[in-house]
Amino acid sequence: MSLCFQPFHYASKIKCCVRKHTRSQSQGRKNPSLVKVASAETTSTSFLHKQSSDALVGPGNGIGIIGGVSIDSTLSFAKRLKDLLLEEEGSSPPFILCSDPSLSKELSSLDRRSSSPFSSAKTEADCSTVVENLRRKRAFLDRTGVCCVVMPCHISHSWHDEIKEGCSVPFLHVGECVANELKQAQLKPLESGSPLRIGVLATNPSLLPTIYQEKLESKGFEVVLLDKATEEHTVIPAVEALNRKDFEGAQNLFKIALQVLLMKAVNRVILASDHLEQLLPPEDPLWTKCIDPMDALARSSLKYARSPETGK
Template structure:
């Protein structure tokens, strides 16, 4: 495998330190379960409250003048987890400060209401399919909330916006619509880097295979699948038994502080994809990042999309600063 490919799988020092020690995990088991018969009444009540909160957010997002007026200012639009936003900033700051004479200016907008909204819809029904259906049904409301935060960053002086959240990227197309500045897409970033790595198929007569592991295969994994296929890759997603007996139990074990159990389940899930001649596996879930120790050889076969997003953001900022 080329040096370029190896660079994709190397986790930086800051990631290897103790990322799992401060990561906040979203736990579906903590959501209030509501009988399906009461969904309509409860949903209407929640939507009324959400509209009240959203109107407050819209008022807050208006900024009279830019706070930062530098041409390479980055706007970071936080998603469901504040700790995931901090993890991305750690990558971004650490990588950008290694050889740069000046730090890259950035603005962060992190609002917990987006997590509350997603949690609200997830709590309305028990089944995963019904949760996904509700999220899709109300995607306009969630996208509008994110779009308001995007506008806030634009008005604050951001010249490029990034959204370091796997789930939020489900609404990237809606959120980026009408944006007056560059709005990077994490799926495009990781797909482009893999394309530039010139990977070779492990089996004759087939395309390069890229695996994707995510907690929501129907939403997040499909988002990455679309981006990868546009670059000519064939995407391999975990089958139902792998999701039910490995990925989801690994996340549950992690939530219960059973780190070793979670690691072993993740290792098995990775091996299941590797035996299918997959070249590289995208770990598209915050819970799976930093779970394996840095010395684990399986990490050489895995990439974190947020690493790609951080590199692309730095490349944009530096080229903009240099006028190239």
């Protein structure tokens, strides 16, 4: 497992990284700031029972991040936090990032299989192992002195409530963050007399009810999804094309799926997949109609870190 600590005003993305069994003691001595983190990592069980005075971050304004399916997507989320700070020229809360390659591999395997419900005994056992692993990481971050914990991974959010249980600090939910931002935007329905519609595009439809649909509907939005036939002829082939490195083909199929939803008078479309988020160039005008949910999660975590309740 890797543990990363980052004060945002430093130039690099990740300033201090500790990897279990991969750094020699002599390497650790080169940077005294690593000593305390290394102790927490290599003796995590005893660390979880230490007093709050041993917290790794300062006045309770740090952000704890649990890594997800890939280290790339996890570091991408950390970069979002840094980019938002640069845009806003705001203060710099630190973050602690906890990433586990073995967990990432398990999550990736489950993500590939989860187009159908987790029904087999083997898969249920796999899920139980993953949830317990995620709970340990949440408990570790909970004890480090962070003001909130985030999990920038859609598949991990399948078990958000189970992982959250017992957490002493807010454990932000990406669906709630998106729904709250949409509510605050005070959008108007595109069709007179109709409810305000929000589209959701996902490569894993089985995750939609618990992650987005319930959260959006609780705020009064009507959730619009692709029908199964359109999904099978656009979204699924788009991901397959992306896996073959056929970016042009993937983009074309993705844009067809996006246009189908937009024709249903949706105000915005949530891109509920890391795969889909990379299929629109940053300058594409379609972005004005899309929502990257991890951006909403990043904004919410920064907002919470800066709130008066954190002691800032």
